[in-house]
Amino acid sequence: MKQHIFLSSPHMSEEGYEQEYIKEAFDTNWIAPLGKNVTEFEKEMAAKLGVEKAVALSAGTAAIHMALKAIGVSQGDIVFCQSLTFSATANPIVYEKATPVFIDSDEGTWNMDPKALELAFEKYEKQGQRPKAVLVVHLYGICAHIDEIVEICQRYQVPLIEDAAESLGTIYHGRYTGTFGDYGIISFNGNKIITSSGGGMLLVNTEDAEEKARKVLYWATQAREPARWYQHTEIGYNYRMSNIVAGIGRGQLKVLDRRVKKKRYIYEYYRKHLGDLPEIHFMPMMENTRSNCWLTSVQLDADCKVKPLDIMQALEDDDVESRPIWKPMHLQPVFADCDFVSTVEGLHIVDEETGADNSISGQIFERGVCMPSDSKMTDDDLERVCAVVRKLWK
Numbered sequence: 117m118k119q120h121i122f123l124s125s126p127h128m129s130e131e132g133y134e135q136e137y138i139k140e141a142f143d144t145n146w147i148a149p150l151g152k153n154v155t156e157f158e159k160e161m162a163a164k165l166g167v168e169k170a171v172a173l174s175a176g177t178a179a180i181h182m183a184l185k186a187i188g189v190s191q192g193d194i195v196f197c198q199s200l201t202f203s204a205t206a207n208p209i210v211y212e213k214a215t216p217v218f219i220d221s222d223e224g225t226w227n228m229d230p231k232a233l234e235l236a237f238e239k240y241e242k243q244g245q246r247p248k249a250v251l252v253v254h255l256y257g258i259c260a261h262i263d264e265i266v267e268i269c270q271r272y273q274v275p276l277i278e279d280a281a282e283s284l285g286t287i288y289h290g291r292y293t294g295t296f297g298d299y300g301i302i303s304f305n306g307n308k309i310i311t312s313s314g315g316g317m318l319l320v321n322t323e324d325a326e327e328k329a330r331k332v333l334y335w336a337t338q339a340r341e342p343a344r345w346y347q348h349t350e351i352g353y354n355y356r357m358s359n360i361v362a363g364i365g366r367g368q369l370k371v372l373d374r375r376v377k378k379k380r381y382i383y384e385y386y387r388k389h390l391g392d393l394p395e396i397h398f399m400p401m402m403e404n405t406r407s408n409c410w411l412t413s414v415q416l417d418a419d420c421k422v423k424p425l426d427i428m429q430a431l432e433d434d435d436v437e438s439r440p441i442w443k444p445m446h447l448q449p450v451f452a453d454c455d456f457v458s459t460v461e462g463l464h465i466v467d468e469e470t471g472a473d474n475s476i477s478g479q480i481f482e483r484g485v486c487m488p489s490d491s492k493m494t495d496d497d498l499e500r501v502c503a504v505v506r507k508l509w510k
């Protein structure tokens with residue numbers, strides 16, 4: 117019997133660290149939001165990544181929401197947001213009644229194209245408008261052109277949020293992704309490189325990090341004022357992480373480097389065993405980067421006979437999970453009214469069925485596939501996947 121192969125599934129530490137932290141919480145009856153695991157998890161993550169403050173929250177999405185609130189994004193504001201991403205990146209902009217302006221990617225990183233970002237600034241400056249924030253993503257663990265993006269944001273004095281939900285452990289020039297912007301967010305959702313069953317963290321890098329973190333904590337715990345009765349002057353949220361969840365996260369953080377190593381091994385394996393196929397291109401790896409290789413993704417040439425759907429179907433028939441590339445936000449019906457800035461001229465739909473256009477992000481979506489990248493995969497599993505894919509070229 118062949119075993120099911122997951123795309124990317126929870127992988128607890130071989131040592132059982134998670135259960136030790138959970139046991140401690142049970143033994144002290146600390147089954148609540150907040151508690152020692154939460155405080156320690158925040159401290160350990162901040163120390164590991166080298167940030168001023170980290171605030172543990174119920175989800176990565178909540179962390180993005182809190183970053184936008186900390187910046188003061190509100191009704192009438194625009195936010196420049198990477199188009200090629202998961203909807204969780206963009207949704208919180210709308211929670212605050214602001215408007216996303218989507219930015220195209222470049223082929224060299226699959227992430228926000230600094231040239232398109234510059235174009236967007238120029239376009240909106242002419243209309244006398246400046247975004248309240250810029251939201252960049254490090255998709256699949258690939259580092260964005262972060263130096264250029266930081267420089268542009270500083271020049272226009274606009275705060276930068278890095279969505280590092282998929283890139284925890286990616287290092288660029290000796291620094292972790294999520295620590296370059298004013299705010300960074302990470303996620304511990306079930307399929308991320310480490311998981312707490314669900315949860316996220318906000319990384320705060322501003323000069324007033326202490327104060328901003330305190331404010332986020334306040335919003336995330338129902339905006340309760342320090343009074344002897346329940347006093348509220350603002351709308352709050354129930355976004356805090358529980359002490360049990362944080363216990364799992366603490367245990368997982370201990371094996372983050374091991375998981376990165378394995379994910380990189382998977383990437384290298386696919387490269388070695390599929391890289392000779394003429395029409396297949398692996399996701400980019402920037403120089404001076406150690407990517408966490410969360411999901412090894414490939415892009416096929418436009419004229420390749422094999423289509424992404426063929427690969428996904430063949431794998432599914434063999435009980436192997438794979439996934440399409442995120443469909444860009446500017447192509448989503450829910451964001452149909454939002455502006456999109458690209459260096460590509462003459463944008464038009466090229467595939468009526470999927471709705472893909474000829475933008476860079478549209479083409480990465482149209483021609484890309486996320487390969488199974490589960491850190492529990494054995495060499496036999498990897499060989500099995502490669503054999504299924506190679507067969508399509510015969």
Ligand SMILES: *Cc1c(COP(=O)(O)O)cnc(C)c1O
Nearest residue numbers: 175176177202204205281303305
């Ligand atoms: C997973 C993910 C999120 C959201 O994180 P949750 O913890 O699931 O809320 C945000 N952005 C990207 C790019 C993600 O992949």
